[in-house]
Amino acid sequence: MARIWSITWHTFKEAARDRVLYNLIVFALLMIGASILFGQISVGIEGIILVDLGLSSIAVFGVLMAILIGIGLVSKEIERRTIFNVLSKPVHRFEFILGKYFGLLLTLFVNTGVMAAGFYVALFYQKRSLGPEDLLPLGAIYFILLQFALVVAWALFFSCLSTPVLSAVFTFSIYVAGHFLGDLRFFGQETHSRLVSGVTTLLYYLLPNFADFDVITRTAHGEKISGVLFTANSLYALLYVTVLISAAVLVFEEKEFR
Amino acid sequence: MPAIETTELTKDYAVGFWRKRPKRVLEDLNLEVASGEVFGLLGPNGAGKSTTLKLILGLIFPTSGAVRIFGSDWRDVSLRARIGFLPENPSFYDNLSAEEFLNYAGSLFGLAAGERRRRAAKLLEQVGLAEVGDIPVRRYSKGMVQRLGLAQALINDPELVILDEPMSGLDPLGRREVRDLILDLKAQKRTVLFSTHILSDAETLCDRVAILHRGRLQGLGEIGEILAMGVASTEIVLEAPSPGVQDSLASMGVSAVRTGERVRLSVQDEAEVERVLEIAVREKVKVVSITPVRLTLEDYFMEKVEKGKPVREKFDRQALSRKG
Amino acid sequence: MPAARELKRLTRLVSGVLVVAGLAALVPVQNRIDAENGIYGPIADVLYMPSGGLLGRLSLGNEGLLAAIYWTRAVQYFGSRSLAKQARFELLAPLLRITTELDPHLLIAYRFGAIFLTEKPPEGAGQPEAALDLIRHGIVNNPAYWRLWQDLGFIYYWNLKDYRRAAQAYLLGSRQPGALFFMKAMAAKILAQGGDPATSYELWMQLYRQAENEQLRRNAEIHLTAIRATIGMKQLNDLLARYQEAAGHPAKSFEELVAAGLLRGIPVDPSGAPYRIGGDGKVALGPRSKVLLYLVE
Numbered sequence: 056m057a058r059i060w061s062i063t064w065h066t067f068k069e070a071a072r073d074r075v076l077y078n079l080i081v082f083a084l085l086m087i088g089a090s091i092l093f094g095q096i097s098v099g100i101e102g103i104i105l106v107d108l109g110l111s112s113i114a115v116f117g118v119l120m121a122i123l124i125g126i127g128l129v130s131k132e133i134e135r136r137t138i139f140n141v142l143s144k145p146v147h148r149f150e151f152i153l154g155k156y157f158g159l160l161l162t163l164f165v166n167t168g169v170m171a172a173g174f175y176v177a178l179f180y181q182k183r184s185l186g187p188e189d190l191l192p193l194g195a196i197y198f199i200l201l202q203f204a205l206v207v208a209w210a211l212f213f214s215c216l217s218t219p220v221l222s223a224v225f226t227f228s229i230y231v232a233g234h235f236l237g238d239l240r241f242f243g244q245e246t247h248s249r250l251v252s253g254v255t256t257l258l259y260y261l262l263p264n265f266a267d268f269d270v271i272t273r274t275a276h277g278e279k280i281s282g283v284l285f286t287a288n289s290l291y292a293l294l295y296v297t298v299l300i301s302a303a304v305l306v307f308e309e310k311e312f313r
Numbered sequence: 314m315p316a317i318e319t320t321e322l323t324k325d326y327a328v329g330f331w332r333k334r335p336k337r338v339l340e341d342l343n344l345e346v347a348s349g350e351v352f353g354l355l356g357p358n359g360a361g362k363s364t365t366l367k368l369i370l371g372l373i374f375p376t377s378g379a380v381r382i383f384g385s386d387w388r389d390v391s392l393r394a395r396i397g398f399l400p401e402n403p404s405f406y407d408n409l410s411a412e413e414f415l416n417y418a419g420s421l422f423g424l425a426a427g428e429r430r431r432r433a434a435k436l437l438e439q440v441g442l443a444e445v446g447d448i449p450v451r452r453y454s455k456g457m458v459q460r461l462g463l464a465q466a467l468i469n470d471p472e473l474v475i476l477d478e479p480m481s482g483l484d485p486l487g488r489r490e491v492r493d494l495i496l497d498l499k500a501q502k503r504t505v506l507f508s509t510h511i512l513s514d515a516e517t518l519c520d521r522v523a524i525l526h527r528g529r530l531q532g533l534g535e536i537g538e539i540l541a542m543g544v545a546s547t548e549i550v551l552e553a554p555s556p557g558v559q560d561s562l563a564s565m566g567v568s569a570v571r572t573g574e575r576v577r578l579s580v581q582d583e584a585e586v587e588r589v590l591e592i593a594v595r596e597k598v599k600v601v602s603i604t605p606v607r608l609t610l611e612d613y614f615m616e617k618v619e620k621g622k623p624v625r626e627k628f629d630r631q632a633l634s635r636k637g
Numbered sequence: 638m639p640a641a642r643e644l645k646r647l648t649r650l651v652s653g654v655l656v657v658a659g660l661a662a663l664v665p666v667q668n669r670i671d672a673e674n675g676i677y678g679p680i681a682d683v684l685y686m687p688s689g690g691l692l693g694r695l696s697l698g699n700e701g702l703l704a705a706i707y708w709t710r711a712v713q714y715f716g717s718r719s720l721a722k723q724a725r726f727e728l729l730a731p732l733l734r735i736t737t738e739l740d741p742h743l744l745i746a747y748r749f750g751a752i753f754l755t756e757k758p759p760e761g762a763g764q765p766e767a768a769l770d771l772i773r774h775g776i777v778n779n780p781a782y783w784r785l786w787q788d789l790g791f792i793y794y795w796n797l798k799d800y801r802r803a804a805q806a807y808l809l810g811s812r813q814p815g816a817l818f819f820m821k822a823m824a825a826k827i828l829a830q831g832g833d834p835a836t837s838y839e840l841w842m843q844l845y846r847q848a849e850n851e852q853l854r855r856n857a858e859i860h861l862t863a864i865r866a867t868i869g870m871k872q873l874n875d876l877l878a879r880y881q882e883a884a885g886h887p888a889k890s891f892e893e894l895v896a897a898g899l900l901r902g903i904p905v906d907p908s909g910a911p912y913r914i915g916g917d918g919k920v921a922l923g924p925r926s927k928v929l930l931y932l933v934e
Contacts, residue, residue, distance in 0.1 A: 061420040065409065072408035072449075136404045140465065143370045143398035144421040145390050149648055238706075241713040245851075260664050267670050287670045294666065298659035301652040308648060311373040313326075388641030 058146055062154020063161060070124045070162040079116050079123075080166055084173040086112035091181055105181055106192055107275040109174045114199045114271065117167055118230060121203050124162060125210025126222040128155045129307070134219060138312060149304045156211055156300060163203045171196050188277060194285070195274040201292040202268045206230055208299035209263070215306045233265035263295055314384045316473050316504040317346040317369060322378035324364055324528075339364050339528045341378070346506050348472075351499050353515040354508040355614060356525035362508035363401055365525070366477050369506075370398055382473070394422055397471035401478045401508075403462035407451035411442055411461050414450065415468055422469040429468075436464040441490070455482040463494065474498055476507035480514055492518060512614055524614060532614075546606050547586050549578045552599040561592055575601060689738020696739075704740030711736060711746070712852070715753060726762035730754060733771055741778035744785070745849050747771060751788035752844075752856060755796040760856075760932070765796045783820065786810025787843070790823070794840060800831025819843055834871070837933075838864045859929050865907045866928045873904055873912060873920040887918040 070076070090108035129152075132138040141151060174192065179185055209229050213222040236259050243255025267288055270280050322342040327333035339361045346352045354362045367373045369380055371387055380387040383395065405414055412433055419429030437443045440460040445453070450461065459482050466474060479495075480488045495518050498505050509515055515522055516536060524532040551558075553574045562569060562578065567589065570577045580586045586603075593600050693700040711732050733750040737743060753761040754768035772789045779785060790806035793799040804827040811820035823843070826836045841860045848854035876899050881887045884897070891914065894900045903911045908927035915921035922928055 057423065058421055061417065065406075065413070065417045068413065069406045069408050136400065136402070137406055139372065139398070139400040140403070140405065140418070141421065142372060143393060143396070143400070144418065144469075145393040145423075146421055147390055147644075147648075149652075238709055238713060260667060261660065264667060264670075267667070267674075281673060283673050284670065287666055287673065291663065291666045291670065294659045294662050298656050298663075301655035301659070305649065305652045305656070308645065308652075312367070313373065386641055388645065390641065390644075 056150065059150050059154045059157070062141070062146075062151060063157040066128075066155050066158025067161045067165075070127070070159060071165065073124065075123060076120055076162075076166060079120050080169055083112045083116040083170045086116075087170070087174050087177050091177055102182065103275045105178060106195075107271060109177060110192060110195050110199065110271045110274065113167060113170045113174065113196065114202065116170070117163060117199060117203050118206055120166060121159070121163055121206040122210055122223050122226050122230075124159055125207050125226060126214055126219040128159060128211050129214035129303075130217065130219045130222050131214075133312060136312075142312070148308050148310075152211070152215075152300060152304050152307055156207065159207050159211075160204060163207065164200065167196065167200060167203070191274050191277065191279065194280050195270050197285075198268045198270050198280075198288060201288055202265060204292050204296050205263050205265070205299075208296045208303075212299045212303045212306075215303050215310065229263065230265060233263045234269075235266070236262055236264050237266060264291075267291060314348070315345045316348045316383060317344070317506065318381045318384075319344045319365070319369075320379040320381075322365070322368060322380060323376050324361075324368060324373065325376040335376075337528055339368070342525075342530055344523055344530070344533075346504060348504050349499075349502050350520040351495060351505045351518055352507075353519035353522040354506065354525065355510065355512065355515055355522050356508075356531075357510060359527075360525040361528040362525055363477055364528075366398075366475055366506070366508060369475065370396070394469060395472045397466035397469060397474045399462045399466040399474075399476045399479055402481060403458060405450045405458065405461060408449050410447045410449055411437060411453075411464070412446045414461065415465055418465045418468045424469070432468055432470075433464075436467055439494075440464045456484065456487050459483055459487070463491065471503065473504045473506070476505070478509055479507055480509060480511055488514070547580045548602075548604045548606055549580055549586070549589055549593075550601040550604075551576045551578065551593060552601050554593070554598045555596060558592060558596045558598055562589065565589070579606075689735040692735065693739050700739045704736055704743055707732065707736040707739060708743060708746055711749065712850070715749075726753065726758060727764075729762050730764055730767040730771070734774075737771065737774060737778075741774070744775070744779065744782065747775035747785055748788055748849070748853065751792055752853065755792050756856075756932075757796075765792055768792050768796075781813050783810045783813035783816035784847070786813065786816075787820065790827075791840065791844070794827060794831065795837075798832065800827050803831065804828045834864050834868045834933075838868070860932055862907045862927075863929050863932045866922070866930060867933050869904070869906065870912070870920045876900070877914070877918065877920065881918075888914060890914060 087105075087109045090105050090112070129138075132141075142148070171193075175185075175189075178189060178192075182189075206226065210222060210226045213225045216222075217225070240255050240259040243252045246252065270284075273280065319342050322339060322344075323337070324339040325335035325337050328336040342361075342365060344365075354365060356362050364373070368375055369382065369387065370393070371390075382389075382392050385392055409417070415433035415436065416426075416429050419432060424432070433446075434443070437446045440463050442457060442460055442464065445457065450458065453461065459479075463476075463479065466476065476495075479491050483491060492514065495505055495507070507518075519536050521533070521535050523530055554562075554576055559569065559576070565585065565588065567585065568579050578589060580589055590600070590603075592598075692703065696703045711729070714732075715726065715729050729750070733746055733754070736746050737750075740746075750771040751768050754771065755761060755763075755765045757763040769789070769792055772785060772792060775785045776782075776789065786806050786809050790803045790810065793803035793806060804824045807820050807824035807827065810816055811824060819839075823836075823840060826839065830836050838861065841857050841864060845854060845857035845861060848857055876894060877888055880894055880897060880899060884893075888894055891900060891903050891912065895902065905911050906922060906926050906928050910923040910926040910928075912920050913923050922930060
């Protein structure tokens with residue numbers, strides 16, 4: 056619907072002009088540049104280091120961006136009371152949620168594009184010429200974008216429930232925890248308690264498994280990511296984002312703005 | 314059909330951390346705003362004015378009771394296409410300019426791009442922001458923000474305009490402009506509902522007012538009726554009346570205060586005023602002034618709010634205590 | 638207006654359904670991802686990290702944390718009974734190398750590696766050289782820690798059967814601060830009777846007593862059981878030989894020995910299953926035995 060697009064576009068415009076984002080992008084580009092120097096420490100692995108560190112920088116800074124703007128999605132609008140301007144117009148509440156989500160996703164998409172461009176410039180500078188194997192990092196970047204889609208959805212969800220600061224803390228915690236679900240499930244299984252084991256297995260499937268998307272090291276070593284993984288992870292991200300947005304809509308429909 | 318109609322509208326908030334106790338902020342509000350009228354919602358802070366407006370707009374939900382707008386249930390989101398809203402102390406996105414924001418607002422109403430731009434330009438002109446339309450809103454002063462608020466409330470050419478404390482943050486010039494704007498809206502046959510705690514504004518603008526206090530409707534009426542609720546008394550100032558005149562007046566039971574050459578009389582009813590004037594003319598006493606001391610909105614308000622002494626008594630004391 | 642209420646209800650319903658259905662659908666998708674990732678799941682990065690030192694530097698001060706994570710993965714992947722059949726032990730050596738490069742003082746990693754790297758497949762990697770490298774690295778970084786010398790001794794003794802070096806290791810270890818008395822005793826015993834089941838039994842008994850986690854304890858236990866079985870079987874074979882000498886023909890079942898008064902009852906192995914006499918006339922494990930004799934080969 057046109058309204059959702061309008062909310063998306065203006066959320067993007069507002070977020071894209073945020074000073075903080077510029078700083079983060081600059082940092083990311085610096086890191087990518089630095090990893091060229093880093094690679095020169097050990098012979099033979101410059102390429103690996105650049106891809107590894109470069110992609111990791113994009114991932115880390117992107118997540119930071121996602122969290123920082125993500126918390127402004129709803130809770131900041133409520134705190135600053137800018138939300139009255141939108142909700143007093145003929146806009147359905149779920150349209151607001153969707154528009155905000157896509158607006159932020161678009162912002163991240165564009166920022167990632169800038170960082171990825173920086174990355175390829177660095178790669179070209181280092182290798183002097185690019186070949187077909189240099190398309191592999193694009194696959195990793197796609198996985199990174201899937202991670203962002205999830206992180207933003209979490210930020211949106213928490214944003215509907217609590218204050219900006221708490222939303223940031225919760226989102227970050229979920230992001231970290233989501234990398235250790237395998238370990239969690241393992242420990243649950245090793246305690247010989249059916250209850251604990253059951254709970255940890257439940258959590259394994261319930262919490263977002265961010266570790267699924269970690270393909271950076273493999274990519275750095277030139278390993279191709281299978282088509283099955285592309286499809287399965289895309290599907291995972293799509294399903295999970297749907298769950299989170301629906302949950303956010305449920306919460307948001309009942310919210311009152313004093 | 315009334316523009317807005319509330320029936321037994323009640324709102325409770327749950328207060329407290331563990332055991333939630335309901336706090337009633339609005340109770341059994343019955344209100345009707347007719348099409349084309351300017352309606353004022355008055356009351357001290359915390360009376361429930363903002364609550365009422367937000368209930369109408371669906372920003373908060375009634376605990377019980379009903380709200381109908383243009384005859385339809387408040388839940389109908391499409392109704393808002395016909396409403397313009399200015400929130401109290403409005404706030405806008407930092408990085409967008411006023412033009413961009415108005416464009417955004419217009420798009421939410423489904424206006425076409427060209428139409429949006431046209432209206433935005435016109436409205437910015439109208440509220441005096443034409444020169445600064447393209448700078449980011451975070452650099453606006455409070456008064457400028459308020460004006461942008463008014464502009465965005467009108468972008469959709471609304472039948473019903475709801476304003477929450479529209480005068481707040483404005484200097485006297487700004488307030489005058491807003492007053493003129495509201496009168497303008499009235500001339501265009503739009504319905505205006507606004508809340509304020511500045512009584513003089515309500516007096517000059519409203520057809521009718523409702524007075525809220527502690528969530529309850531304390532009074533409702535047409536301004537004209539309230540203000541004409543009797544000339545409470547008439548103050549007549551005479552210059553150097555002779556002792557004989559003074560005696561006649563005293564025998565009439567008219568209270569008088571003498572300051573220098575002037576005598577100030579407080580006369581209760583119409584008939585007495587005529588008699589005093591007859592005496593003055595006959596005795597060739599100069600009448601300096603005749604001033605009807607009328608019930609102001611403030612008095613009406615204070616009575617409703619304080620529920621203290623009856624209004625008339627206060628008047629005499631006021632009138633008599635004024636120095637010459 | 639009824640439509641407005643309906644829309645709200647519809648929104649709620651659709652959202653609720655999406656949440657529940659979405660969560661449920663995640664399960665098969667996650668399983669598919671896990672299947673596809675296979676072993677790469679828990680320990681992907683190890684295969685590619687050029688060195689723990691580099692990783693440590695990249696971790697910006699969090700080497701200890703990283704070491705703990707890698708160690709956790711090692712335990713998760715190689716120590717779990719549930720995953721035992723799928724473990725590819727050839728990945729254990731690089732994993733432990735990186736772990737101990739990240740944190741050279743993570744002593745349990747050395748002990749773990751010493752045992753599971755030397756053990757022959759499928760119980761372990763069968764890479765005694767890798768185990769030696771690991772322990773030497775450990776000793777270089779923790780020279781005064783006597784248990785590492787014990788582990789070194791173990792590697793030489795158990796798999797390489799180099800009893801001289803094994804005894805040397807125990808001796809050197811016995812001189813380190815805090816070393817327990819048995820170190821010296823072991824050194825002497827190995828020199829005298831290396832390879833003797835009784836010596837091996839003692840060695841494994843020490844490991845059993847010192848076991849720091851379930852995997853190590855269980856591993857020591859099955860070895861002890863196997864050694865006890867070996868000792869028991871040797872004694873039974875001696876008895877069988879005596880019977881053959883006396884009776885002139887080999888026994889076909891233990892009943893005969895009971896009848897001859899050489900045994901009080903049918904002998905059972907440490908796992909409680911009765912022994913039998915194999916086709917070659919020697920003692921063999923019964924069909925229901927849980928003893929893992931091949932460990933002692």
